[in-house]
Amino acid sequence: MSKYLLKPLAVASLLALAHPLAASAQDADAGEKVFRKCKACHMVGEDAKNRVGPELNNLLGRQAGTVPDFKYSKAMEAKGNDGLVWDDDTLSEYLENPKKYVKGTKMSFAGLRKETEIQDVIAYLKTFSEAAGTPAETESKAEEPAKNDEAAAAAEPVQTAAASDGDVLPKDAEVPDHGVFHLGRKALPDEVEAWNIDIRPDGSGLPVGRGTVAQGEVIYTETCAVCHGVFGEGEGRWPVLAGGQGTLEDDRPEKTIGSYWPYLSTVFDYVRRAMPFGNAHSLSDNGVYSVVAYLLYLNDVVTDEEFELSNENFASIKLPNEENFIADNRLEEPAYAAKEEPCMKECKPGPVEITMRARVLDVTPDSEDDSVGAGAIE
Amino acid sequence: MKNEETDNPRRNGEGLENPSRRTLLRGGVAAAGGAALAAGLAARGAGAAISQHADPLITDVQDWNRYPGDGVDARPYGLPSQYEKDVVRRDVPWLTADSKSSVNFTPLHELDGIITPNGLCFERHHGGIAEINPVDHRLMINGLVDNELVFTMEDLKRFPRENRVYFLECAANSGMEWRGSQLNGCQFTHGMVHNVMYTGIRVRDLLNEAGVKPEGKWVLAEGADPSLMTRSIPIEKMMDDCMVAFKMNGEALREEQGYPIRLVVPGWEGNMWIKWLRRFEVGDQPWQQREETSKYTDLLADGQARRFTWEMDVKSVITNPSPQAPITHGKGQTVITGLAWSGRGKIARVDVSLDGGRNWQEARIDGPSLDKSVHRFYFDFDWDGSELLIQSRAMDEQGFIQPSKDELRAARGTNSIYHNNGIQTWYIKQDGSAENVEVSS
Numbered sequence: 176m177s178k179y180l181l182k183p184l185a186v187a188s189l190l191a192l193a194h195p196l197a198a199s200a201q202d203a204d205a206g207e208k209v210f211r212k213c214k215a216c217h218m219v220g221e222d223a224k225n226r227v228g229p230e231l232n233n234l235l236g237r238q239a240g241t242v243p244d245f246k247y248s249k250a251m252e253a254k255g256n257d258g259l260v261w262d263d264d265t266l267s268e269y270l271e272n273p274k275k276y277v278k279g280t281k282m283s284f285a286g287l288r289k290e291t292e293i294q295d296v297i298a299y300l301k302t303f304s305e306a307a308g309t310p311a312e313t314e315s316k317a318e319e320p321a322k323n324d325e326a327a328a329a330a331e332p333v334q335t336a337a338a339s340d341g342d343v344l345p346k347d348a349e350v351p352d353h354g355v356f357h358l359g360r361k362a363l364p365d366e367v368e369a370w371n372i373d374i375r376p377d378g379s380g381l382p383v384g385r386g387t388v389a390q391g392e393v394i395y396t397e398t399c400a401v402c403h404g405v406f407g408e409g410e411g412r413w414p415v416l417a418g419g420q421g422t423l424e425d426d427r428p429e430k431t432i433g434s435y436w437p438y439l440s441t442v443f444d445y446v447r448r449a450m451p452f453g454n455a456h457s458l459s460d461n462g463v464y465s466v467v468a469y470l471l472y473l474n475d476v477v478t479d480e481e482f483e484l485s486n487e488n489f490a491s492i493k494l495p496n497e498e499n500f501i502a503d504n505r506l507e508e509p510a511y512a513a514k515e516e517p518c519m520k521e522c523k524p525g526p527v528e529i530t531m532r533a534r535v536l537d538v539t540p541d542s543e544d545d546s547v548g549a550g551a552i553e
Numbered sequence: 554m555k556n557e558e559t560d561n562p563r564r565n566g567e568g569l570e571n572p573s574r575r576t577l578l579r580g581g582v583a584a585a586g587g588a589a590l591a592a593g594l595a596a597r598g599a600g601a602a603i604s605q606h607a608d609p610l611i612t613d614v615q616d617w618n619r620y621p622g623d624g625v626d627a628r629p630y631g632l633p634s635q636y637e638k639d640v641v642r643r644d645v646p647w648l649t650a651d652s653k654s655s656v657n658f659t660p661l662h663e664l665d666g667i668i669t670p671n672g673l674c675f676e677r678h679h680g681g682i683a684e685i686n687p688v689d690h691r692l693m694i695n696g697l698v699d700n701e702l703v704f705t706m707e708d709l710k711r712f713p714r715e716n717r718v719y720f721l722e723c724a725a726n727s728g729m730e731w732r733g734s735q736l737n738g739c740q741f742t743h744g745m746v747h748n749v750m751y752t753g754i755r756v757r758d759l760l761n762e763a764g765v766k767p768e769g770k771w772v773l774a775e776g777a778d779p780s781l782m783t784r785s786i787p788i789e790k791m792m793d794d795c796m797v798a799f800k801m802n803g804e805a806l807r808e809e810q811g812y813p814i815r816l817v818v819p820g821w822e823g824n825m826w827i828k829w830l831r832r833f834e835v836g837d838q839p840w841q842q843r844e845e846t847s848k849y850t851d852l853l854a855d856g857q858a859r860r861f862t863w864e865m866d867v868k869s870v871i872t873n874p875s876p877q878a879p880i881t882h883g884k885g886q887t888v889i890t891g892l893a894w895s896g897r898g899k900i901a902r903v904d905v906s907l908d909g910g911r912n913w914q915e916a917r918i919d920g921p922s923l924d925k926s927v928h929r930f931y932f933d934f935d936w937d938g939s940e941l942l943i944q945s946r947a948m949d950e951q952g953f954i955q956p957s958k959d960e961l962r963a964a965r966g967t968n969s970i971y972h973n974n975g976i977q978t979w980y981i982k983q984d985g986s987a988e989n990v991e992v993s994s
Contacts, residue, residue: 227651246652283650353700354762358708362693362701370832371695373773373783373840402650412650423856428968430847435858438841445843448781449680452654455779500850503862505972508964510956511866517904517946517954519913523994527909527942529980531733533876533989 202291206299209292215401215453216284219303226453228282234261236306239277250279266297283411284401372447376438378490385485386465388472392480394462395469398451407431407473417473420495433474437497439489443467637663642673645741648729653681654780656723658744661870661892662878667718667920667927669747671802676809677723677745680779683829687813690777692759692797696835699764706813709797712754717796717819718926720894722746722865724822724849724971730958731967734978734989737876742977742989746894748927751817753798756791760833769835773842774816777831784825785839786818790863794819797830820896820925821863822971824849854966865896867955868974869903869930869947880985884938889916892927895949900928902948907934909942909978909992910957916945941981942992959994 210219216227223230229242240247240255247255254277259265269276270293272286287293351357374380396405404410407417419429428434432442447463449455458466468484471477476494484492505511633640644657659675676682687706695701726745729735736742760772765788772791776782786795796817799806806812811828818825824844839845839861851859871891874880880887893900899922904913916930930945947955958975980990 227653281646353702354764356712356758356762358711358762359694359702359704362695362703366693366703367695367701370693370775371834372781373775373834373842375836375838376841377838412647414650423852423858424854428852430852432847435852436847438846441841441843441846444840445847448783449779449843452651452680453779455680455781499857500846500860501857503859503864505859505862505866506953508956508960510960510964511953514952514954517913517948519904521911522913523909523911527911528993529942529990530993531991532980533734533737 201294201298201301203295203298203302205291206295206297209287209296210299211397212287212401213284213296215398215451216282219300231300232303233305234266234300235304237261237304239265248277248279248281250277251281263297266300267293270296283413285410372444374440374444374447376440376490378440378486381440381443381486381489382460383486384460384464385483386461386463386468387483388465388468388477388480390461391465391467391469391472394458394466398458399466402452407470416470420475423496423499431474432470433476433495435496436494437500439467439471439492439494442470443489640673642675642744643740645729645736654679656725656745658740659747660740660877661744661746661872662739662875664872665890665929667748667892667929668802669749671749671804671807671810674721674747674749674801674807674810675723675745677823678778678780678809679782682808683776683778684808685777685813685829690813691831692814693832694759694763694835695832696773697766697769697837698760698835699766702763704759706799709754709799709814712758714752714754715796716750716752717794717817718748718750718921718923719817719819720746720748720865720925720927721823721826722868722894722896724824724862724865727973727975727977728970730975731962731969731973734991737989739870739872739875739977740877743870743872743892745823746892746927748892748894749801750803751796751798752800752803753796753814753817756795756797756816756833757793759797760788760791760835763835765835768837771836771839773832773834773836773840774825774827774830775832775834776811776827777829782824782827782844783840783842784827784844785842786825788835790818790821791833818863820865820898822849822865825863849971851965851969851971853969862972865894866972866974867893867895867897867900867947867949867953869893869900869945869955870977871905871943871945871979874943874981874985874987875979876987876989879987880936880981883985884936887934887936889932889934889943891930891945893918893930893945893947894925894927895947895951895953896925897953898950899924899926900947901950901952903928903930904946904948905930905932906944906946907941910944910946910976910994913946938983940983942990943979943981944976946976957994958991 213228213231217229217231218224218226219231223232225242225245229245229247237260238255239259239261240251240253259277261269265276267290270287271290273280273282273284274286287296351360353359353361372380402410402413403416404413407415409415415429415431417431417433419431419434422428422434423430430436436442443463446466447456447458447460451457464484464486468477468482471484471492472480472482476492640660640663642657642659644652644655646652646655649655656677657675659669659673664670664673690706692704692709693702694704723745727742730742756772770788772786772788774784774786797814798817799814801807801810806815811826811830814830816825816827816830845860849862851862853859869891871889872878873888873890889905891903893903900918903916903918905916906913914932916932918928918930920929922928955974955976958973961973961975978990978992979987981987
């Protein structure tokens with residue numbers, strides 16, 4: 176961050192003196208760092224593929240909404256068809272406030288608040304754009320989305336080569352002695368270890384490791400906040416992770432880790448198994464411990480920034496809503512328990528009236544309001 | 554009508570691309586999809602009994618009567634007629650943030666019989682569609698077993714096979730309708746169900762091959778996609794009727810449905826039918842995974858939540874007529890048809906009401922009646938052209954009866970999301986168009 180402290184001033188004075196987009200205000204190296212915020216969704220460089228968002232090679236000079244095989248919003252396609260071409264000016268406006276510049280865009284990203292960040296990231300993207308004059312750096316490898324550096328350093332990879340070569344297996348070994356049909360072969364300890372990553376509420380399955388709230392904040396801000404919001408409030412329609420305590424009986428309950436989830440083990444297990452979305456298995460075990468510690472902090476389950484979560488204290492931490500889960504008792508509901516012969520004639524007192532009509536006649540993509548219907552599919 | 558306007562800013566939405574909206578704007582008479590359109594035209598051309606002019610479609614030689622069409626090699630994998638191009642799965646983009654963790658819906662109103670064609674089975678993914686070369690696929694069994702084992706696809710195909718027809722319904726099917734009628738079209742209200750004949754092997758045989766230890770009471774099933782989807786399933790169910798399937802309706806599973814293998818958990822919620830299945834772990838307790846705590850638990854009005862609500866309740870829906878499939882022929886002989894199913898067995902009976910549930914008549918079930926499979930019902934009647942409030946109500950062989958939406962809300966509130974099997978009402982107007990409504994009890 177310190178790197179940016181002086182920059183806004185520089186830009187501010189530039190703004191006063193000259194065109195704000197003067198090339199001198201752009202710094203591709205700094206832009207590479209800014210691009211981390213985009214990596215959860217975008218790739219650039221050789222082998223770049225479409226992810227949550229389209230690949231961003233040769234962006235400068237490209238008509239908006241035109242990467243093949245990427246499913247854009249109607250809004251972005253329309254803008255492109257109306258002549259929107261990505262250049263310094265249009266990118267600046269879009270990245271400052273995507274939803275405002277392309278109303279209805281499905282890029283769920285709040286925007287870059289600092290003008291320097293915008294200019295730097297554009298400079299960085301130019302290095303992958305031939306039309307921008309700077310030829311693409313040929314030796315630059317594909318930027319894999321968001322590999323957390325710090326995490327990677329601490330890491331032993333969670334997942335190792337899943338698909339081993341079938342031929343490695345001893346085909347000519349004696350007929351297996353197990354089971355009825357003698358099919359399959361014995362799993363090797365390394366194989367079981369690689370896939371057996373599930374964790375239970377009692378803590379069984381936890382890897383050895385630790386991480387603090389403060390460490391987790393760094394990882395969370397860099398790798399999770401783009402989607403889940405700085406405070407876990409969820410950007411756009413991405414899931415909300417924090418808050419909502421005391422809302423379960425409300426008209427619109429907010430179900431989060433703190434307000435709803437019964438067990439902490441589920442958070443660890445799920446983050447390690449499936450997050451960050453688009454780049455799962457990129458956090459080290461210590462990275463997961465710290466980000467889970469931070470999620471506890473965001474949910475007020477722990478309040479001390481120095482708090483350290485580890486395999487030792489893990490099982491002692493309870494989530495507030497654990498007691499509120501009950502067994503399936505649907506069949507005790509009156510409608511089922513009765514099991515009566517259904518009524519066939521005059522089952523209602525008088526002529527039947529319409530009490531409610533379909534409220535959503537069209538399923539408008541990216542409507543302003545996210546609360547109706549959203550989350551119904553979970 | 555009380556809630557109609559309160560909290561829905563979408564009622565004036567600008568998007569006209571949605572089929573249901575278009576249908577309504579055209580008053581429903583012009584018909585929704587290509588099929589209905591073609592049918593409508595044909596009906597008009599034939600002009601019924603009163604036509605004065607000979608029908609040129611009969612008196613003239615048509616192109617297709619004269620010029621040979623494509624040869625045998627033109628369509629190595631056959632696709633539906635060009636006139637059926639609108640018969641596709643559709644999504645509701647605003648439901649989720651990204652299409653890689655989202656859902657689309659089967660066009661129930663375009664189908665008949667009981668089998669869902671492979672390309673129209675609704676999709677629900679949590680990390681996009683995994684593309685796996687079957688040669689690279691492995692299924693592992695670990696945990697409380699005598700031998701932890703690894704199988705290749707070749708191994709799996711050497712176990713004894715069986716063929717079974719089962720419905721798969723997402724527990725969130727009709728989940729948008731808890732607060733009231735929201736979406737116009739049975740594709741959107743009920744389209745997260747499909748019915749397929751699976752070929753595969755018994756999970757029981759696989760687990761026995763590894764040898765389950767006496768303490769083994771639960772099985773965790775895990776997928777190989779980026780969400781590594783997991784669910785805890787009781788061992789009794791796994792040993793009873795669960796399958797590992799590699800074929801659907803005779804051909805290889807579609808990638809969207811978990812190619813090369815998926816778990817089949819008959820009668821139980823669709824999320825448990827792990828796609829791209831790669832592992833069974835045997836344990837003595839459930840694992841409390843995300844999809845059985847944060848999701849797929851049913852919040853009640855008092856703040857408590859039910860968990861492990863696996864069985865899908867008895868349910869039915871009229872698929873035609875419905876908002877996307879209006880009546881286009883005017884009054885007279887009319888076919889009402891729909892689907893009924895129950896996770897607790899066969900369907901014993903389906904009743905249909907034309908007056909919003911005041912009076913009922915038994916419908917006719919036609920086609921195979923199989924355990925935990927959808928049943929097709931018909932109700933043939935002479936429509937006098939007046940407004941109707943049509944409903945269907947299913948009863949399963951265990952005697953459970955599909956409840957009204959009001960009964961469900963009285964028992965659960967409106968925040969349950971899952972397991973909404975309430976009776977659906979379509980309001981048929983005089984012009985034959987249909988709307989999703991709720992009615993007085």
